[in-house]
Structures are given as C-alpha cells and as structure tokens.
Amino acid sequence: MHSFTEENYLKTIYHLSQLNDSPVQTNAIAEGMKTRAASVTDMLKKLSDKQLIDYIKYQGVTLTDKGKTTAVSVIRKHRLWEVFLVEKLKFKWDEVHEIAEELEHINSGLLVERLDEFLGFPKRDPHGDPIPDHNGIFEPDQNIHLHEMSRGDKGVIIGVNEYTSAFLKHLERLGLTIGILIEIEEIADYDGSVELLVDGKKINVSKEVTQRILVNYK
Amino acid sequence: MHSFTEENYLKTIYHLSQLNDSPVQTNAIAEGMKTRAASVTDMLKKLSDKQLIDYIKYQGVTLTDKGKTTAVSVIRKHRLWEVFLVEKLKFKWDEVHEIAEELEHINSGLLVERLDEFLGFPKRDPHGDPIPDHNGIFEPDQNIHLHEMSRGDKGVIIGVNEYTSAFLKHLERLGLTIGILIEIEEIADYDGSVELLVDGKKINVSKEVTQRILVNYK
DNA sequence: TTGAATATTTAGATAAATCTAAAAATTTTC
DNA sequence: GAAAATTTTTAGATTTATCTAAATATTCAA
Ligand SMILES: [Mn+2]
Ligand SMILES: [Mn+2]
Ligand SMILES: [Mn+2]
Ligand SMILES: [Mn+2]
Numbered sequence: 305m306h307s308f309t310e311e312n313y314l315k316t317i318y319h320l321s322q323l324n325d326s327p328v329q330t331n332a333i334a335e336g337m338k339t340r341a342a343s344v345t346d347m348l349k350k351l352s353d354k355q356l357i358d359y360i361k362y363q364g365v366t367l368t369d370k371g372k373t374t375a376v377s378v379i380r381k382h383r384l385w386e387v388f389l390v391e392k393l394k395f396k397w398d399e400v401h402e403i404a405e406e407l408e409h410i411n412s413g414l415l416v417e418r419l420d421e422f423l424g425f426p427k428r429d430p431h432g433d434p435i436p437d438h439n440g441i442f443e444p445d446q447n448i449h450l451h452e453m454s455r456g457d458k459g460v461i462i463g464v465n466e467y468t469s470a471f472l473k474h475l476e477r478l479g480l481t482i483g484i485l486i487e488i489e490e491i492a493d494y495d496g497s498v499e500l501l502v503d504g505k506k507i508n509v510s511k512e513v514t515q516r517i518l519v520n521y522k
Numbered sequence: 523m524h525s526f527t528e529e530n531y532l533k534t535i536y537h538l539s540q541l542n543d544s545p546v547q548t549n550a551i552a553e554g555m556k557t558r559a560a561s562v563t564d565m566l567k568k569l570s571d572k573q574l575i576d577y578i579k580y581q582g583v584t585l586t587d588k589g590k591t592t593a594v595s596v597i598r599k600h601r602l603w604e605v606f607l608v609e610k611l612k613f614k615w616d617e618v619h620e621i622a623e624e625l626e627h628i629n630s631g632l633l634v635e636r637l638d639e640f641l642g643f644p645k646r647d648p649h650g651d652p653i654p655d656h657n658g659i660f661e662p663d664q665n666i667h668l669h670e671m672s673r674g675d676k677g678v679i680i681g682v683n684e685y686t687s688a689f690l691k692h693l694e695r696l697g698l699t700i701g702i703l704i705e706i707e708e709i710a711d712y713d714g715s716v717e718l719l720v721d722g723k724k725i726n727v728s729k730e731v732t733q734r735i736l737v738n739y740k
Numbered sequence: 741t742t743g744a745a746t747a748t749t750t751a752g753a754t755a756a757a758t759c760t761a762a763a764a765a766t767t768t769t770c
Numbered sequence: 771g772a773a774a775a776t777t778t779t780t781a782g783a784t785t786t787a788t789c790t791a792a793a794t795a796t797t798c799a800a
Pocket of ligand 1 (some may be wrong): 401
C-alpha cells in the first residue's frame, strides 16, 4: 500500500507529465507539492525503489505503468467524490476540491466501484474534468483553452484548470460556468483580455482567466 | 488540528472510559490501539500537553471536555459513514467498519452535517450503535448484554459490540441480526451458553457470542 | 508489611517525511 | 568552450510515531 504522500507525489507527477512529453523535473514537482527540491529528491528515490517511477539522476522522472495506474486511480476517486459532494450533498463547485483531496486516499476498491454506480457512472466531475473509468480509461478530450480561440469562434465551456474557491466564485459572478455557450467578440492586443458574448451580454475577461478555462468548440 | 493517530487514541480512551468510571489505564489503551505501553505513554504526554486528556503519571487518564468533544465527533462521523455505506452503497453490515475507520478522519464540518441530512438524521448505525447528534448528544440507551439476561426474558437485538466480519457473518448465519426478537429458553451452567428462541426455532449460542450482543428488553 | 507480581515510565533506537545549507551536475550565455 | 546561472543532489538535522529493554512505581497477597 502507498502512503498519502506517495499518492500525492504520483498524482502531481501525472498532472505535470500531461503538460508535455518530456520527463518531469524535480523543481516542478517541488512547486506542485509545495515542498523543497531536496525533499522531492528523497521521495523520488523511494518511488523509484518501489518501481512507481523511472528516475535518472538529474534527468527527471516518468511514471511506470504501475505508477500511472496508481495515479489514475487516485484521480478517479478524487473526481467521483467531487461528483458525490455536488450532486448528492449539494455542495457548490468551489467547495469540493479540498475535501476530495482527503477522500481520494480512502482505500477500498469496492467503495469506489459502488460509489461510481451510485452516481450513475458520471463521465465528468463538477469542473468538467473527465473521470477515468474502472479500467483507467478517460473520455477522449477535444478541448481548447479559451485563450487559444480566435475572434468569432464559438464553443461551450467544458472545464477549468484551477480549482480554488476564489477563482471558481469569480467565474460564477461572470456567468462563466460549465455548459455555458460563449462567443469570442474581440481580443485585446494590449493585455490579451477577451470580450465574450455570453447569454446575449458582452463581458470582458482577463487573460489570467481565459488561460484557465477549457472550451469544447466545433 | 489533530492527527489520525491522536483521534484514534481519543476514540479508544472514550470507549474504554464508557466501561466503568475509573480512569483509563495505559495497558488498556495499548491493547485497544494494538501498540505497546511505552508508545501509549509517549502519546499520553502529547495529548496531555494539548489539554485533550487529564493525565497523572501511573494513575491513568480521563478525557477533558475538549478531548471528549473530539472523540464524540470522530464517533459521529464513523457511524454516519457506516449508515451511508449500508443504506446508499448497499454494503453489508460486516463490510463497513474498516472503511469507516478511514472515513471518520475526513476533516470537514460541513461535510458531516450535509451527510447527516442526506441520510435523514439517522439515530443508529448498522450495528445498532447510537449516533451522536450535531451537539454530541446520544440517544439514551437502555440496553443490556444478552449474557446478562435471565431465563424467560424477551427482547429485541439492538446492537453488537464487536465489528469484525467474522463475528457479524456468524451472527447472520445464526439469524441474530438487528431488530430480531429473541427469548431466553435456557442457560447452561456448564459453559454459559444460551438456548434462544428465534423466529420459532431454538438455537444454541456460546457465551463468546452472547457477551457481544446488546438487547433492548422490557 | 514486605516481597512478588504487575503496570507504567524512561532511555535510547528506528523509520518516514521533512528541512537548510552546501556541494555537484547541467544548462545557458557570451 | 569556458564562466555564470540554474537545477539537482547530498549531508546532516528535525519531527512524529513507533519500538525494545531496563528502571521504577504501584498493587496484590502471604
Ligand atoms: Mn478537484
Ligand atoms: Mn491528496
Ligand atoms: Mn464501526
Ligand atoms: Mn480511525
């Protein structure tokens, strides 16, 4: 069995490895885990001994199949619990991430499968992130970051990639929640901010925000 | 905030202090926590520093109000999660205790209250144990151990005080589950075993079992 | 009431996860 | 292709929770 800490490292490494296909670096992990590089090196040795990562000194790490399976399993639990909290316990989408950080480490295979069934095998969590199935398979993703879209493009907001309460509440005030149809009216050269058409109204959104919104567009 | 370990010590001390009104002894805690007396002494100093227990060397411990509140809160969570697992996720009563041992440490006040509401404010867990309410108040208990009853007494099984799968499955095979009406037919002097009338049938039950069954009798 | 048995605490180690500071390797820049 | 900047690792501590073995306190029982 793996400690909470080991699981969190694997999850962090998994998310970082999704950003590009080069090995994940020590400092990036340290930032993700809010710890020091020296501590990361210590843990990388341990994860390597357990064959959860491939690790070459100074060269960064990649997850082994075993490591990837573990990481995906933790992510599956995280996202299923978030669905439970929002759908069954009436939490807001900005209130669930921290609690799911704890629940994701509960260790019972039967529990996960029963929870999945109880929730009706959801495909997405409350932030639009795909939930891996029993076999670790994700629903295919053809998302694009809002800030990568062009003038005139339309699409549906399908997810975010920041989960702080502050950010999610900000989006709600702007009316930018999952499932909302948006259209790019204008992009400002000056600061990269974007004017959107949402529900017939024009709103202005900073680059900080557009970088953190995922859109499904056709 | 308290570590999982601290919470488990408090819970163990709470349960032991229910057995009689003298201070709880180091060895009893060691047995309950499946650890060594020396480790218990270490932890008692820590809990005492945090004002969760009153501790006098060699004289055993009692919980402070603060300690009792914490222990009861953990027990509340444990039992609510057990109800959730059985009522919503279709677990058997012998499958939930270990998982609840993990879930009881999830740290969110809002979560507990929402879960309680979602479950319809249950008064008892799947093993018949009372669930403390929001303020830590338990439903009053007028239970008696089955082995304390006399020939001819009748009552309804209302709880157990062992939660291992082996024991609970044994009870199920015997037909001795929560809510079942029983009558004492005979008590054997020789080994303390008891002949019960259950659902019109006579069954014989060992003292090991009768000591672990709680009955509500009038 | 004193010696034996039992219970508890102390002393000193160990393992996991972390840290700071310093050393070493790698990458970037000129 | 060196020197500088950056990144990573090592060395050595620290904290938490545990352990064994030895010392000490308490309780029991003759
Ligand atoms: Mn989340
Ligand atoms: Mn986590
Ligand atoms: Mn239980
Ligand atoms: Mn526990």
